[in-house]
Amino acid sequence: MWQSKTKLDLIIEVWEKLDCESVGAEEIEAIEIVVAEQFGKSAVDGPMIIARELADEGAELRHAEILELDVKRRMETPYAPMFRNLMKFENLEETLNTIRNAENLRKKFVSENDTEGMRLLNRAVIGGKDRALELANNETVDPANRSENREIAEWFTIWLGSPEVFASWVKLRQASEDFRKRFQTKE
Numbered sequence: 001m002w003q004s005k006t007k008l009d010l011i012i013e014v015w016e017k018l019d020c021e022s023v024g025a026e027e028i029e030a031i032e033i034v035v036a037e038q039f040g041k042s043a044v045d046g047p048m049i050i051a052r053e054l055a056d057e058g059a060e061l062r063h064a065e066i067l068e069l070d071v072k073r074r075m076e077t078p079y080a081p082m083f084r085n086l087m088k089f090e091n092l093e094e095t096l097n098t099i100r101n102a103e104n105l106r107k108k109f110v111s112e113n114d115t116e117g118m119r120l121l122n123r124a125v126i127g128g129k130d131r132a133l134e135l136a137n138n139e140t141v142d143p144a145n146r147s148e149n150r151e152i153a154e155w156f157t158i159w160l161g162s163p164e165v166f167a168s169w170v171k172l173r174q175a176s177e178d179f180r181k182r183f184q185t186k187e
Helices: 007-018 024-040 047-056 061-075 092-111 115-135 143-161 163-175 179-182
Strands: none
Touching: 007 024, 007 047, 024 047, 024 061, 047 061, 092 115, 092 143, 092 163, 115 143, 143 163, 143 179, 163 179
16 A cells, blocks of 8 residues: 655655644654554654654644653653653763763663663664754854764764773773863863
8 A cells, every 4th residue: 555665755655645734643643553564663753753754844743742742652661761861961971971871771771682772772872962963063052062062972973883892982082182172171
């Protein structure tokens, strides 16, 4: 029935088939069902991600409904308490604590062979990295904060690629002359 070969194309195809004036919880749920049927339950993105993809395609969103659905979904998962306040990266110190907490979760998930926990953890950290990059590239953000967010994004990238060596790497990074020059007043 569905012609799309990619998840994004399927989301758009279902939305178009729904032929709705605006998108809210009911439409997002319908899209989630089809994506789960076609690509598996683990391929279903959260309501906010689906809504953002549809907004990029010109959909008018019923934001309050979508936000409520997103909160409901996050609270349904047994992982919700673990991720509730994980991603804090207002500054370098807070980011370091976040990465330490993420590493503790990663070790727990690895020891329990919990692939869903690992997937959610990686998705959360990638989201943090993407947000830091947005701020780093935003011309309206103060240059010092942009620089700090570039550094934060790099930390997340290093941890995502090599979590086992991150602690050693970040100590070396913080001891480097470049780091001390750029962030001496902030550390």
